Amino acid sequence: MARKRKSPYKTRQALTPYLLLSPAFLVLLFVVALPLLFSLYTSFTGYRLVRPESLWSWVGTRNYERIFADVDFWIAFGRTILFLAIALNLEFIFGLGIALLINRITWGQRTLRTIMMFPMMFSPILVGYQFKFIFNDNIGVLNNALQSLGISDAATPWLVDRHLAMFSIIFAEVWMSTSVFAILLLAGLFAMPRDPIEAAKVDGCSPLQVFRHITLPFLMPFAFIAMTIRSLDVARAYDIVDVMTGGGPAGRTELLWTLIARVGYDNSRMGQANAMAYVSIVLSIAFTYYFFTKLVAARRYMGGAA
Amino acid sequence: MRSPKLKSLTCAALLPLLLSGTSALAGEFDGYTLRVKLIGGAQYEPLYAEIPKWEEMTGAKVEVLSRKNHFELDREIKQDIAAGTLDWCVGSNHTSFAPQYGNIYIDLNGVVADDVLAEFDTLAIKNSTVNERLVQLPRHSDVSNLFYKKSLYEDQANKDAFKAKYGYDLTPPETFDQFKDQAMFFANAPTFYGTQYVGKDEAITGRFYEMLVANGGALFDENWNPTFNSEAGVKTVMWFKELYDSKAVPAGVLNYLWDDTGLGFASGTVALNLDWAGWAAFFNDPANSKVAGDVGLVRAPKGTGGKRSGWAGSHTFSITETCDNKEAAASFITFLTDHDRQMIEARKGLLPTRTQVWKDVKAEFEAAGNAFQAEVVDTYSKSMAEDAFTPPLIEPWIEVSNEIWPQLQAAILGEKTPQEALDQAADAARLIMEDAGYIQ
């Protein structure tokens, strides 16, 4: 009988975490959950932006059927996955290199770290314009430099060529976001205990072996944190791509986000755009979930408290 | 029940009378705050510096709710329609965008006095009319004419070589075929290009459309069936494709928008540039342009149909249906487009919509010894008065355009034949027109 009756203290204990979390819930409910419910509803309507009355025209799953049958949509979908996979991996590799390099330095490190974070100060929209002008084939800085240095005398169409256009938008994205990886991996290197490394050196391990078997496993949780964080807000790459190529030419750089924006705002077909947006949300959730489980596993491996 | 109706009838009848005076009565709208949304950007701002004068004249206050570029403002107005927040009176508008907005703006016929409207270029007024409603008052217009690098045409060696190769004299092009010949003749990639064109978005759709018309084709027949996949359509696409394949245009053109073409010509690496009046002053300004002093200008070329290209649009002002003081709004937009205000814009190189302003500003430029700007006004006002036409004033225009331009790009890049690309675009356009109820 006594077990059933909770003490007042216990009840308060049970409620406290929810109380503490309530402001977060409240804000997210208001800014994310409610709007998402609304756009979920519109994805089942023929809602057109300039015709408010169309909000009530229920079309069932027609929007979804249309986009699932649309080849261009699936190409954009696949290209978005490719874009994310390449960009995130490159950011990890470059970030790791930078972090290892800076970690070796003691004097003036604060300055170097600030320089390293320099690209994080750039608004995505600015990054878009910046690389649009850098990659301009006629008067852009990059082609000018290649020509002045005598490396190439061609005017390479960076933003038009089938492969180079993808390369260019990935380059811009990697430039903007590598810093996030570098800073998190650097934090990981700082947290790293010295003893195992010293012990391994005494045992005659080569620096490469030390890196491969001690440093890297230790860093992996940090890498997954960075991956998770980045996959949370990759959609901001939309600003970059929209300014640089707008998804063109002939759809060569079309990502889900540019497609959604054009269908929703330019063509005013909000219902259809929101159906696409839902597919893209599922995609981001899948990416995030994947990295999150990797992170939990890596922590277990490290014997952390996760 | 009777009295409010009667009252509104009287109001409607009195409105034109109230506004027929050219200058607003002092203190007419004392204490009223007019809420407006204006297009922003360096070229458009000088006009807004005049707003305090109107406030002083009428006693009203102007509250600028937003000031954004063209495309952002379009998005914002669509959001307002969606959310039902049209709680403002005057908005900047554009002839290409206006048909999308349905009936949110009032018909200005009768609201702005007829004798005031008569002072505007008739074509500009006609292009501002959607379904016989004058939904906007034109502020200034945009149409393209052909800028060229003068020294190239004065060079004797060029003249001789050109004549030998093409069999006719080297003078600024009169037709699109000559335009293509000369562009190929001058091109020397990658250091110098014959011309360039905008390669994406509504920009290339518009260029395609105006050349299609100049070549004797049409986008739609009278029943709104897409007809641009015609022989004239293919010929028009080939013009773009041949220039691209022969490297007479920069390899990146398919990603170019107006800023790229303008800045490209200003960099001195392009011979011919079909572009808007707004760039003229920029091209001839030594601080911004390397071709300053070397810029020539001729009317846009003719197509094989004997017609000049004349894709035009006007920046305009509209009054919302929900406006609580339409008289004040009408007074405000009439003020912003009156003779003196348009002179201010004209001096900055924009092309206003009052025919008298064209004459006056040309005279003013001539008196100041600025022959180039005088020529600019002359050329552009002629093409506005004679050649200008708008895209089809239909609600799904932008949507149709979004089906056309990726196909144009695919054809230019050689991923499809021009005929295939246009056929596919026409099929997609037909679907849109059916969805929108234009095709039964």
Add this chain to the structure above:
Amino acid sequence: MDGPLKKRVASVATWIVTFLLMLVICLPGLWVMLTGFRPNREVLSKPAIWIPEQFNLNNFAKIFGFGAEQVAIPVPAYFTNSLVIALTSTVIALIIGMSGGYAFARFRFPFKNSIFLGLMLSRTVPGIALSLPVFMIWSRIGLIDTKLGMIIVYTALNIPFTIWLIDGFFRQVPKEMSEAAQVDGCTRWQAFWRVEFPLAKSGIASAGIFAFLTSWNEYALASQLTRSTDSKTLPVGLMDFTAQFTIDWAGMSAMAVIIIIPALILTFLVQKHLIAGLTFGGVKG
């Protein structure tokens, strides 16, 4: 004497190489900042002008309206808006993040892991999918074109990451310490402020700088939800340099300098906390 000297030379060399490498990496950004001081004609030219012939403050003078016939761009208003919005939303996100992070670190409750993951996933929704619904709700309750409206949105954007980081950090502080304080007669509230908060400071600072940079640079949502000088932020103000047919790239770059410098200074100031905060906060949680 030979050994240490050699070591020193080697470390100086490493430093210089790294510094140069960093500069190369930053080159695209530096190019933008230099462009802010040069005229359009020189920046986008062919053949390229590598050594600036003109290097001056003309673009800035234009922005602030000192140039002839130029209309000023309301930078002071944008700057104030950005500062108010970014700082306030950062502070609120930190407070909410501390409260939420504490809940995850110190309590056990049903569905804890699912709730945590759910909070994180709220951040995956692309701005482009959120903008219209948020707009419609905001317009109903009068939050369009207000600083408050932007502050609420940015707070929501920053909460997931802030909770994550701070949660990890509180777990590092041994529970026994706060229990000891409670035994000594402190309430749990007092124990939090006297024991746990001071130890968590750098974690909070690093969460803060990430939150601030996100809010300071955000464009997609701000461009939809702001309209006039009442709330337009600096990144949205960048678009003032574009018109239908033209773009003033040099002017835009000058504006970029105005946006970047304050963020850079702030980052430099909190550098020390940043690394320390991430080190303890992130992984071991």
